[in-house]
Amino acid sequence: MNPDKHTRRRIGVVLHRWHRRLGVAAGLFLLWLAGSGIVLNHSAQLGLDRSTVSAQWITQLYGLHAAIPERGFLAARHWLVGNEVQTVLDGRPLETVLPGALGLVASGDLLFAANASTLALFDAQGRLVESLRDTDLPIAAIRRIGQGCDAVVIANEQDHRFASRDGLTWAPCADAAVWSTSVALPVAMQMRATTLLRPRLPTERVLLDAHSGHILGRYGPFLVDTAGVLFILIALSGLWMFLRHHSRRGHP
Amino acid sequence: MLAALLTCCAASADSVYQSRDDFLREVFGAPPPPQVLWVDSSVQGALKAALGHPYGQARVRYWRKDGKTAWILDELGKEYPITAAFVLGKGAIDSARVLVYRETRGMEVRYPSFLRQYSGARLQNGRLDRPIDGISGATLSVQAMDRMARAALVLDGHAP
Numbered sequence: 001m002n003p004d005k006h007t008r009r010r011i012g013v014v015l016h017r018w019h020r021r022l023g024v025a026a027g028l029f030l031l032w033l034a035g036s037g038i039v040l041n042h043s044a045q046l047g048l049d050r051s052t053v054s055a056q057w058i059t060q061l062y063g064l065h066a067a068i069p070e071r072g073f074l075a076a077r078h079w080l081v082g083n084e085v086q087t088v089l090d091g092r093p094l095e096t097v098l099p100g101a102l103g104l105v106a107s108g109d110l111l112f113a114a115n116a117s118t119l120a121l122f123d124a125q126g127r128l129v130e131s132l133r134d135t136d137l138p139i140a141a142i143r144r145i146g147q148g149c150d151a152v153v154i155a156n157e158q159d160h161r162f163a164s165r166d167g168l169t170w171a172p173c174a175d176a177a178v179w180s181t182s183v184a185l186p187v188a189m190q191m192r193a194t195t196l197l198r199p200r201l202p203t204e205r206v207l208l209d210a211h212s213g214h215i216l217g218r219y220g221p222f223l224v225d226t227a228g229v230l231f232i233l234i235a236l237s238g239l240w241m242f243l244r245h246h247s248r249r250g251h252p
Numbered sequence: 253m254l255a256a257l258l259t260c261c262a263a264s265a266d267s268v269y270q271s272r273d274d275f276l277r278e279v280f281g282a283p284p285p286p287q288v289l290w291v292d293s294s295v296q297g298a299l300k301a302a303l304g305h306p307y308g309q310a311r312v313r314y315w316r317k318d319g320k321t322a323w324i325l326d327e328l329g330k331e332y333p334i335t336a337a338f339v340l341g342k343g344a345i346d347s348a349r350v351l352v353y354r355e356t357r358g359m360e361v362r363y364p365s366f367l368r369q370y371s372g373a374r375l376q377n378g379r380l381d382r383p384i385d386g387i388s389g390a391t392l393s394v395q396a397m398d399r400m401a402r403a404a405l406v407l408d409g410h411a412p
Contacts, residue, residue: 135352
């Protein structure tokens, strides 16, 4: 056999073998990248931009760890506990999140919980009655919430106070007020809140980071880059073998 | 990565086009006191059909004067709620207005040329009785406006 022909055949065999091996190695990657890419394209329709992931092994990849809450707000035997991403009333997570909660006050059948920008009214079961923003309130930024003038009182930084029993109508209040302040949580409530206040991440963000490799840290994107190089090698070797086969058939 | 995540989620910039009080003054002159509609199971059922999801609050405030009612609603566009106001009379929408827009894209829904399409709209078999032309690049905001328009008509129909 012509040594040139022998070498070419040998290269062809080796290339074919490696083409198959690379194909198997890259196949799973390709399935993952294609699948996650399709899902990400429709994340809004699938609700992934609104859902969250709280699995500990995932949140730990982001350096997020559950913190044990030590203090909360108590009003009429109801407990309000929260962090920046979740608020819990009586051991039940609320749909309305109040990061930086300022206090909890009871008035009649209603519970008033406030942070600087929102005053949320709940019933005793934790159902949101109404969420009031600064445009619905007589003051722009709430600084304190408490009881006074036989009603719920909110005050701003300048200590301008307004009182309401139902959250609908507000009147200036000059009386002294008892302000809501945080107190130490009982152990049972602490344990319940710890589970509920686990760190959460948007599902879309986690999927996007898994798709790009960022979820694996600094070297994750390089892993995905490597997969990309594999795809290129497979495409080139496949193309080369196709052309070689084609030219053989064309020129026997 | 966490920093990028926090940056992404804190990127909302509220564009307030009109305050609630200015809107109410424009509609009613001297605004009437707010009234409340409690969202019982029948209202919730109708709202769920109009919005495509349950209404998140147990009560809705509204304003009524001279045969007109005004409703201010929040509905999620893509990532942030759009605050829109609807004035209704005789079972139809008189006018619609975007008060606060928080998304980064799609604020064209605030233009009068778009909002005029809602004037005169009624509910017919749970849908608006007329097609609302979309806006390229603002599809989710337009859909949110449609949902709020339907919800306002439902609420007006249940208001005492």
